Amino acid sequence: MSNFNLRNITRALTFGGNPLDRASAQRADPSWLAAQAKGGLFLPFWQNRPLVADARIALLPWRGEWEGGICVFLGLEGAQPLFAIDLAGETPPPLDGEFQEMRPAAFVLPARDTAIAGQGKALIDWHRRHGFCPNCGTATVMRDGGYRRACPHCGAEHFPRTDPVVIMLPVLGNACLVGRNARFPGGLYSAFAGFVEPGETMEEAVRRELREEANIAVGAISYHASQPWPFPSSLMLGCYAQALSRDFQIDGVEIADARWLTKDDVRARLAGALEDEMKLPVPIAIAHHLMRDWAEE
Numbered sequence: 001m002s003n004f005n006l007r008n009i010t011r012a013l014t015f016g017g018n019p020l021d022r023a024s025a026q027r028a029d030p031s032w033l034a035a036q037a038k039g040g041l042f043l044p045f046w047q048n049r050p051l052v053a054d055a056r057i058a059l060l061p062w063r064g065e066w067e068g069g070i071c072v073f074l075g076l077e078g079a080q081p082l083f084a085i086d087l088a089g090e091t092p093p094p095l096d097g098e099f100q101e102m103r104p105a106a107f108v109l110p111a112r113d114t115a116i117a118g119q120g121k122a123l124i125d126w127h128r129r130h131g132f133c134p135n136c137g138t139a140t141v142m143r144d145g146g147y148r149r150a151c152p153h154c155g156a157e158h159f160p161r162t163d164p165v166v167i168m169l170p171v172l173g174n175a176c177l178v179g180r181n182a183r184f185p186g187g188l189y190s191a192f193a194g195f196v197e198p199g200e201t202m203e204e205a206v207r208r209e210l211r212e213e214a215n216i217a218v219g220a221i222s223y224h225a226s227q228p229w230p231f232p233s234s235l236m237l238g239c240y241a242q243a244l245s246r247d248f249q250i251d252g253v254e255i256a257d258a259r260w261l262t263k264d265d266v267r268a269r270l271a272g273a274l275e276d277e278m279k280l281p282v283p284i285a286i287a288h289h290l291m292r293d294w295a296e297e
Helices: 031-036 102-108 111-129 202-215 263-270 288-293
Strands: 043-048 049-053 071-077 079-087 139-145 147-151 164-170 174-179 190-195 218-229 236-244 255-262
Touching: 031 079, 043 111, 043 147, 049 102, 049 111, 071 111, 079 111, 102 111, 111 218, 147 218, 164 202, 164 218, 164 263, 174 263, 174 288, 190 202, 202 218, 202 236, 202 255, 218 288, 236 288, 255 263, 263 288
Parallel strands: 043 079, 164 236
Antiparallel strands: 043 049, 071 079, 139 147, 164 174, 164 190, 174 255, 218 236
């Protein structure tokens, strides 16, 4: 594979490039956190949706009616402390702005806002689903501004998890293999992807997933870039895999179809120059950048 494929891209992908100082050395101090909250700004969430106003995340001073909601410390932007707060209720709280789903919001928010909102969504979602100790079943207590939960009964500590996912583009010469997952809408084709399983390296996961989904043999594997993906909380590890031949066979269950595309095909489709039933990933997805960076090599 070329030297291009062996180096990382330097730009931050969507949900990456978070500008905040997470203050890991200070956030374990409850007094310090309380002082930050007094002058803090809070990003409200409702049903996993951040509050957006005028194409920016809405950062608001604390309100008394928010007491009792899941509140996590996001970090410092300069000297300004930022938090995220999860608001309850069957209907959206009456605040200026709109609670938007994270995916469509990512198309309109600036990169800084998208990264901060993604961090808040991932943390809040984890706390909503991990309120009890998996060791003994006791209700746990939030610590460190939301970066740890402690069990008062057995003493176990639990930390917000991020699940590693490999997402890979098999390439051979001037062509790459893309697949259509059975769950994808319309005619969307993308890179192949799957969770890293216990006891696997990143490279082993790439080979296993490609074998399971497309029965394609690959040789050299190179890491290209990563992307935090807050749905609910994954780290996408973007890779290229050197295919040993163009032969493949889809599993017919998870993957409904697969096709080889040339660099010219990929460039034209990403530019919108070809209009047919086939669609490629949008720019907020790392798969888009895997394809574009390879095609523009």
